[in-house]
Amino acid sequence: MQVANKVALVTGSGKGLGKAFAGALLQRGARVCISDVDPKTLQTTYDEYTSQYGRENVCSIPCDVTVESDLKDVFSKTRGELKGLDIVVNNAGIANEAMWDKMVDINLKGVIRGTLLAMDAMKTVNGGKGGVIVNVASMAGILPVAHVPAYSAAKHGVVAYTRSWAKNPESTDNNIRMVSLCPAYAKTDILKMDKGAAHGEVLVEESFDKLGIMSVDTVVEAFLKILDDSDNHGKALSVTKMKGMAYV
Ligand SMILES: NC(=O)c1ccc[n+]([C@@H]2O[C@H](COP(=O)([O-])OP(=O)(O)OC[C@H]3O[C@@H](n4cnc5c(N)ncnc54)[C@H](O)[C@@H]3O)[C@@H](O)[C@H]2O)c1
Numbered sequence: 001m002q003v004a005n006k007v008a009l010v011t012g013s014g015k016g017l018g019k020a021f022a023g024a025l026l027q028r029g030a031r032v033c034i035s036d037v038d039p040k041t042l043q044t045t046y047d048e049y050t051s052q053y054g055r056e057n058v059c060s061i062p063c064d065v066t067v068e069s070d071l072k073d074v075f076s077k078t079r080g081e082l083k084g085l086d087i088v089v090n091n092a093g094i095a096n097e098a099m100w101d102k103m104v105d106i107n108l109k110g111v112i113r114g115t116l117l118a119m120d121a122m123k124t125v126n127g128g129k130g131g132v133i134v135n136v137a138s139m140a141g142i143l144p145v146a147h148v149p150a151y152s153a154a155k156h157g158v159v160a161y162t163r164s165w166a167k168n169p170e171s172t173d174n175n176i177r178m179v180s181l182c183p184a185y186a187k188t189d190i191l192k193m194d195k196g197a198a199h200g201e202v203l204v205e206e207s208f209d210k211l212g213i214m215s216v217d218t219v220v221e222a223f224l225k226i227l228d229d230s231d232n233h234g235k236a237l238s239v240t241k242m243k244g245m246a247y248v
Pocket residue numbers: 011012013014015016017018035036037038041063064065066091092093094106107136137138139182183184185186187188189190191
């Protein structure tokens with residue numbers, strides 16, 4: 001997909017991977033709505049990106065992906081302010097087993113809410129032009145992870161949800177492509193886990209040592225590959241330090 005002149009929406013884009021995905025889209029000439037539950041990081045990123053890419057190319061809308069009305073508002077404002085919607089990145093996420101219920105609400109149900117709203121907006125039968133939905137999962141959505149079982153379950157859910165939609169003609173008939181992005185560890189604040197956020201601190205350290213920690217740029221490369229490739233509907237793109245990128 002040519003990113004220039006497209007309209008994109010990225011959830012959880014105040015910082016971390018979401019911010020970097022939004023930046024990469026802006027750099028390639030897209031107009032982007034950034035949104036986040038944290039108004040402070042959202043404002044900082046908005047100030048940075050508007051000064052770099054111009055106010056006409058960025059909009060900023062606060063949104064908690066667990067709140068249906070928030071998400072609906074983001075979708076309708078993005079379409080109103082940026083005049084269209086071609087790319088949706090369901091990225092918002094946390095890693096905290098002590099809050100597993102909330103985590104599933106954000107990491108899995110938030111992706112389902114975002115996918116359904118994206119499909120509604122993009123469907124050709126509704127007057128849309130189709131588009132691409134990138135659902136941010138994790139390698140924890142492909143492999144089991146001993147220290148974060150609920151996180152892993154939610155991310156497996158994202159991969160399965162995305163794969164399943166690709167089997168449904170409602171996606172293909174409406175020119176909608178969706179792909180799961182499955183990175184291993186990347187250097188963002190999500191890795192600074194609070195005490196009790198994982199089951200077994202030793203396991204966390206062992207896992208970091210075994211898999212290594214990638215740069216955010218490496219994950220951005222994978223994100224852009226998903227947009228560029230056209231025959232990846234329903235697939236999951238794994239990204240690891242040892243093996244690079246591979247569709248699974
Ligand atoms: N960094 C990694 O190692 C890694 C690896 C695999 C997958 N991921 C996934 O990538 C995504 C982004 O994570 P990150 O590493 O950038 O983490 P991060 O903590 O740096 O950023 C997450 C962003 O999501 C926002 N957010 C949290 N709850 C939200 C909610 N309810 N509604 C809207 N926004 C919310 C946060 O405010 C924050 O800005 C997550 O889905 C995460 O599970 C990260």
